[in-house]
Amino acid sequence: MLSWYEQEACDPGVIVGGQVCLVRNVDGFSFAGKMTGDQRRRLTDLVRSAVQAEEERLQMHFTYIPLSGQARSNCGSLISTLAIPPNMHGETEEEGLLLSEDESVSILIGGKEHLCMQVSCPGQRIRLALRKANEVDDAINRHLPYAFSSKYGYLTASPLYTGTGLQISYLLHLHYLEKRRKIAKIEKELSQYGFSLRQHFSGEGEAPGCIYRIKNRKTLGLSEAETLSALEFLAQSLQQSENNAYRQRTLEEEEKDLDQMYRAYGLLRYARELDCEEALNYLSFLRLADRHQIWGEDILTGRFSAMVRILDAVLLQDAEDAQTETGKLRADYIRSILPAID
Secondary structure (H helix, E strand, C coil), rough: CCHHHHCHHHHCCCEEEEEEEEEECCCCCHHHHHHCCHHHHCCCCCCCHHHHHHHHHHHHCCCEECHHHHHHHHHHHHCCCCCCCCCCCCCCCCCCEEEEECEEEEEEEECCCCEEEEEEEECHHHHHHHHHHHHHHHHHHHCCCEEEEEECCCCCCCCCCCCEEEEEEEEECCCHHHHHHCCHHHHHHHHHHCEEEEEEECCCCCCCCHHEEEEECCCCCCCCHHHHHHHHHHHHHHHHHHHHHCCCHHHHHHHHHHHHHHHHHHHHHHHHCCCCHHHHHHHHHHHHHHHHCCCCCCCCCCHHHHHHCCHHHHHHHHHHCCCCCCHHHHHHHHHHHHCCCC
């Protein structure tokens, strides 16, 4: 079964994919920062039992992954594949993750909040993701009561999530807006609407791969529908701005872009060692070539799944020989998946 980030809907558009995150705390338990080890283990057992009882109704099977001891080394890979939100990872001994077969649905238990339910989706299927997140939320709530206030909504340890407890985001490939240094202005404008725009892959200076995440910063006082509509509007506006920047290129810029696309392909095709940030930036040019069918209609060279698979934590998790340098593993992997072009 393909993981959600390996599906073609992630390629090659401006909007790569999306994610819905619902934060909940179970009534009758202290917030995560004040829980004892016994309380954490009891919470984990209750949530696992609730999810297991609802698997048939949800038509999904979940695998439980403990995030303690030796298994903690898996956390970097799970964060890189978006199964664990880094801002929710509590690094406690009793923390665990329930993960669906296609990695699109994850339930973090015992992090900085009791529950963080995530649904990831390829392309622009954010409404389907929200529907699925609410189904998972309701399924657990049938067995466990949530901490809720009629005045404030869902109660959370962090005031950032109090209210709907909803954080919703899109991943976007904004190559031309970045190259034309428009991102800082856009970030400032989005903050006025209660949204943020940040680099998705960590790096120095410009965003590696030109991948950005837009998400809401406010949950109190807004309904789920209002947050979703605002996100869709802003993401569509960014997509239009990116496409307009492409159409407004001069002839000289067009020739330079074409040369850089072919150079990026050649370097990725034949390199024997690649730095992660370097490879992500080359893949950004290949995404452009795919989007505008430079190689032809049926050839995809800059897949989002490649961007995920070449991250250090994922490479090391998948490697047969953990002693191999990541630069060589990265180059070997890209050569193995890169299709030939004329």
